[in-house]
Amino acid sequence: MEIFRRLGISGRLRAAGLPAEAPLDVVICAGSLARPLARHRYPTVAELLATTLEFNDGTRPLEPPLILSQYTLEPLLREEAEATPGVSVRFGTELVDFAVAGGAITAMVRSGGRLRTVRADYLVGCDGANSTVRQMLGIELNGETRQPVRQALIYCPDLYERLPVGPGARAIQYHVIGQHPCTLIVQDDTQHLALHAPAAGPPMAALFEALAGAVAQPLSYKMLHEGEWPQQLLLAERYSGGDAGGAGNGLGSLGVRGARVLLAGDAAHPASTTGSLGLSTAVADAADLAWKLAATLEGWAGPALLASYEAERRPAAAEAITASFARAVAEEPWSVDLPEVELGYRYTGSPVIAHPAAPPPAPFAPTTWPGARLPHIWLDDGSPLHDVLGTGFTLLQMPGATTDRGATGFARELAAAFGRLAAPLDLVEVPSAAAQAVYAGHRLILVRPDLHVAWRSGDSWPDATALAALVTGNLREPGDVAGEHGVADERRRVDQRVRDDHRVGPPPAQEQRAEDDSHHRVAEEPAQPLVQVIRAAQRGADRDRQPRAHA
Numbered sequence: 001m002e003i004f005r006r007l008g009i010s011g012r013l014r015a016a017g018l019p020a021e022a023p024l025d026v027v028i029c030a031g032s033l034a035r036p037l038a039r040h041r042y043p044t045v046a047e048l049l050a051t052t053l054e055f056n057d058g059t060r061p062l063e064p065p066l067i068l069s070q071y072t073l074e075p076l077l078r079e080e081a082e083a084t085p086g087v088s089v090r091f092g093t094e095l096v097d098f099a100v101a102g103g104a105i106t107a108m109v110r111s112g113g114r115l116r117t118v119r120a121d122y123l124v125g126c127d128g129a130n131s132t133v134r135q136m137l138g139i140e141l142n143g144e145t146r147q148p149v150r151q152a153l154i155y156c157p158d159l160y161e162r163l164p165v166g167p168g169a170r171a172i173q174y175h176v177i178g179q180h181p182c183t184l185i186v187q188d189d190t191q192h193l194a195l196h197a198p199a200a201g202p203p204m205a206a207l208f209e210a211l212a213g214a215v216a217q218p219l220s221y222k223m224l225h226e227g228e229w230p231q232q233l234l235l236a237e238r239y240s241g242g243d244a245g246g247a248g249n250g251l252g253s254l255g256v257r258g259a260r261v262l263l264a265g266d267a268a269h270p271a272s273t274t275g276s277l278g279l280s281t282a283v284a285d286a287a288d289l290a291w292k293l294a295a296t297l298e299g300w301a302g303p304a305l306l307a308s309y310e311a312e313r314r315p316a317a318a319e320a321i322t323a324s325f326a327r328a329v330a331e332e333p334w335s336v337d338l339p340e341v342e343l344g345y346r347y348t349g350s351p352v353i354a355h356p357a358a359p360p361p362a363p364f365a366p367t368t369w370p371g372a373r374l375p376h377i378w379l380d381d382g383s384p385l386h387d388v389l390g391t392g393f394t395l396l397q398m399p400g401a402t403t404d405r406g407a408t409g410f411a412r413e414l415a416a417a418f419g420r421l422a423a424p425l426d427l428v429e430v431p432s433a434a435a436q437a438v439y440a441g442h443r444l445i446l447v448r449p450d451l452h453v454a455w456r457s458g459d460s461w462p463d464a465t466a467l468a469a470l471v472t473g474n475l476r477e478p479g480d481v482a483g484e485h486g487v488a489d490e491r492r493r494v495d496q497r498v499r500d501d502h503r504v505g506p507p508p509a510q511e512q513r514a515e516d517d518s519h520h521r522v523a524e525e526p527a528q529p530l531v532q533v534i535r536a537a538q539r540g541a542d543r544d545r546q547p548r549a550h551a
Ligand SMILES: Cc1cc2nc3c(=O)[nH]c(=O)nc-3n(C[C@H](O)[C@H](O)[C@H](O)COP(=O)(O)OP(=O)(O)OC[C@H]3O[C@@H](n4cnc5c(N)ncnc54)[C@H](O)[C@@H]3O)c2cc1C
Pocket: 070, 093, 094, 095, 096, 126, 127, 128, 129, 131, 132, 151, 229, 264, 265, 266, 267, 271, 272, 273, 274, 275, 276, 277, 278, 279, 280, 282
């Protein structure tokens, strides 16, 4: 939600979601909704909002949670995308094939039965768990696929209204225990409900009638969807195509270079999660990648900036998968809160962050430790610090910084170094007592466009030119910028972690699907293999006639 606020749309999303007064409690029932056994109390959004100004210690997110079903969120995001200048949204268009040649992507897409080619500088596969892009790059998945669960979407307009009355009787989730365990999740309009149940058991309609019929008679409902939900806890071994990443499309000596092709969201980490980890991780991927791609296209990023996307986001996805796994096997999954995964992830192995030598503080202690998300505080005038950040980098001048000659001199040098790179940097004074307390000991804090801290001042001043080069990915030899910088081999560490937690390698079903899909792809369009399009493109034959798109 903090990321959506940066985009200026959190208010619009909130207005479309579950009302702020609706309870977010979790209820455990014996067999039916009429027999509640225990209630796990959580504050409502209205309660959180009422106390929001009382907490100014960096422990609370700027935006409280929001229950917003994905089928409500996505049309709103589509409208926002369509209203954004320079963005062209093409629904009903399928990526069929692609290759990279001559430093650009040529993608073949199918729309309304017609095949066309599209040229782009970059391609981001945000194409979900069965990602075509990932499969074409030959990127494998590590982790585990568990037994699928059944999932149903039910329209039952008056069940919520007829749930037992009384203080906090309504809830957002009902975990039914007993002979036929299942979970009922109230959707944002309270008229739609999702029902999750183990693969084996009575039909979903019978389950629903057994648990809801006891509180609502006659029970009038419509089963809108029933399906299986594969329970995957998988992580792509790479987030972009490397030099060796062949698409298996017969390009042969033309070669396929995948470095301009990246994965984001479920394409990179197919993980069947509840509690917002799947969507939050996907949105945070996009927030990390978007400004780096923009910087690269604008020309002020060095090569390390785009490369840092995987170094930062892959470990964060591994954390989310591990947390999902812990929740999946917990005896009381509803009691597993994950604030450190949702808000406390830190980019410890990033090559574009000036890492301190000291170890990071405990997970989700509010901190400006470089790599962490900037904790939210209210300024003295009641506005949130996040709202005064610029759209590029922001150098926060903490109380005392503007009268400290060392700090003012360094701020000037850093601004000049950013200017030489043509990289955007705003200087923002932070007149706030809370900032003094929460961000103690650091006169200057450099914040990136995605809210993560890139550097903070310590006892001595680093070389401003080298620091600007480091955080914009322009440092050729990442070295000792602040006298304390080091780069870990994050991929090896993360792989080891996923290997320890889960089975290694792609599950057999996944291998089979990848094979089937590529066969399907090649067989369907034999008359116009992509290799011909690429060769034509390389000769420049029809370059100017093709639509050209950025990522
Ligand atoms: C039943 C269910 C319940 C879930 N519950 C939760 C939950 O409670 N909380 C939570 O956070 N997450 C939940 N998730 C996970 C969440 O939906 C995903 O993490 C999230 O949708 C990932 O977003 P994405 O954009 O990466 O992928 P997706 O939402 O899967 O979007 C991928 C898009 O790419 C398109 N596409 C695929 N191939 C191509 C192609 N070749 N060409 C063009 N387009 C293509 C697809 O049509 C789709 O529109 C749930 C998922 C399921 C299935």
